[in-house]
Amino acid sequence: MNNLNKLLTEEYFQDLLVRMAHNSTAIEGNTLTQAETISILLHKVIPKTMNEREYYEVKNYEKTFNYIFNNKDEFSIEKIKKFHYLIMDNIRDDNGKFKKSNNSIIGATFETTPAYQIPYVLKEWLDNYNYRIKIAKTNTEKLEIILKSHIDFERIHPFSDGNGRTGRIIMIEQCIQENLDFFVIPVNDKWKYINFLQNENGKDFAKWCIELQKIENERIKNFYNNFKENHDR
Template sequence: MFALSQLSVLERERLFKTLRINITHHSNAIEGLTLSFGETKTLLESGKTANNKPLDEQLVVLGFANAYDVIIREASDKSRILESSFIKDIHYLIFENAFKVMPHLVAKPIGAFRTNQAKIIGLQVKLTLPHLIAQELENLLFLYPSNALSLEQIAYFHISFEKVHPFSDGNGRTGRLIMTYQAIQNDFIPPLIINEQRKAYLELLEQCQMQNDITAFTLFLQECQAQSLALISSK
C-alpha cells in the first residue's frame, strides 16, 4: 500500500511528522553532515544544539526542516504546479540560517542558479552548462507537471534534475525535497532514502543518467516508500 489516501488523517499526520526528522537527518547525512539521528531529533524537537558538532551543519539542518514544512504545506494544494521560482525558494530556505550566521561557510549564491561550470568528482555524467540551466529546468517542469505524475515520472524527474545540477551546492537535498512534494501531490507515500543506502542511491543515479533507463531507480523508490511506511506501522 503506497497511496497516501489509504492512510487515515491521523496516520498521514504521524507519517509527515516522523518523516520530518527522518528525511531531514538522512538527506543531510547523505551529503556528509555529521549529526547523528538522535542529535537531529533533539535539535528539531527542542532546539537544543549538539555541543560537539559544527554550528553551520546544525543551522543547515534547521533550514532543511523549515523547507520540509513548506513542502508539506504547499503540496496539499493539488492545483499548485511546481515552478522554478519555488525550487529556488526551497534551496534558499535550506541554507538561509547558515548564510545569515556563517556566510563564509555557505556555497553561494543561495536561492539562485550557479554561474560556474560544475563537475561531480568520480562521476562520468556531464552536468548542464550554466547558461543552459534555466531553460533545461523549465523544459523539465513543462514536460512533467508536478501534479500529474506517475512514480516512474517522479524518478525520471529526479534523475534529470540532478543532472541539470542547478545550484552551487544542495542539489541532492533540494531534489529529494522536490521528490517529496511530487509524491504528495500525486497521492504517493514520500520515499525515504536513508544514509545507509547512499552508495546504492548514487550509483543508481549515475547508472540511470548514463543509460537513460529509470526502471532500477523506480524500484529503488518503491523500497524507500516501504521504509517510510515502516516508520508508522512499527508504532
C-alpha cells in the same frame, strides 16, 4: 498517500522530519547523528559544540518541511528556487539563485548543464515532467516518472551547491502533488542510490523506492496505532 491519509499523526510527521533531515544531509557528508538531529529539531537543544554549517544543514529542514506540507501552490521553477533558498539559508549567500559558473559532480562521468543554459534546460525539464505525469495511468508509472525527473535534475545540477538535498525535497513535493506514498532515501544505502543516479537506472530505482514506500507505510501505521492506543485509554 491514498487511504493512509487519515492515519497521519503529528508524531509521524516529527519522525519524518528527523529522518529526512538526518539521512539527506548525511548522504552529503554531514556527520551529525540522528539522535543529535532529534535534539536540534524536536528539543531545540544543541547537544554539543558543532560545525555551524552542519547545524544549519539540519536546522533548515524544519522550515523547508513546513513549507512543503503547507504550501499548496503548483510545482514550479519558483517553488524549486524557494526550496533551495530555505534549505541553504545561512549556508550560502546565493541560496535560491541558479549557479553563475559551471560545476561538476565528484566522480561523475558526465558534465552538468552549463550555467548559461540552466533557465532554458530546467524549464524544458519541468514541462517534460508535467506532460508525462499528466498522462501517467498508474501510481507505479508516476513514481517512475518522478524518479527519472530526479535523475535528470541531478545531472542538470542547477545550483552551485545543495542540488542533492533540493532534488530529494522535490521528490517529496512531487509525491504530495500526486498523492503518492512517501519514501526516505537511507544514508546506509547511499551508494546504491548514487549508482542509480550515475547509471540512470530508473527501473531498478523505482523497484527499490516501492520497497521504501512499504517501509514508510508501516511506520505510518505504527505511529497511528500508538496514537490510538494512547488516546483510547
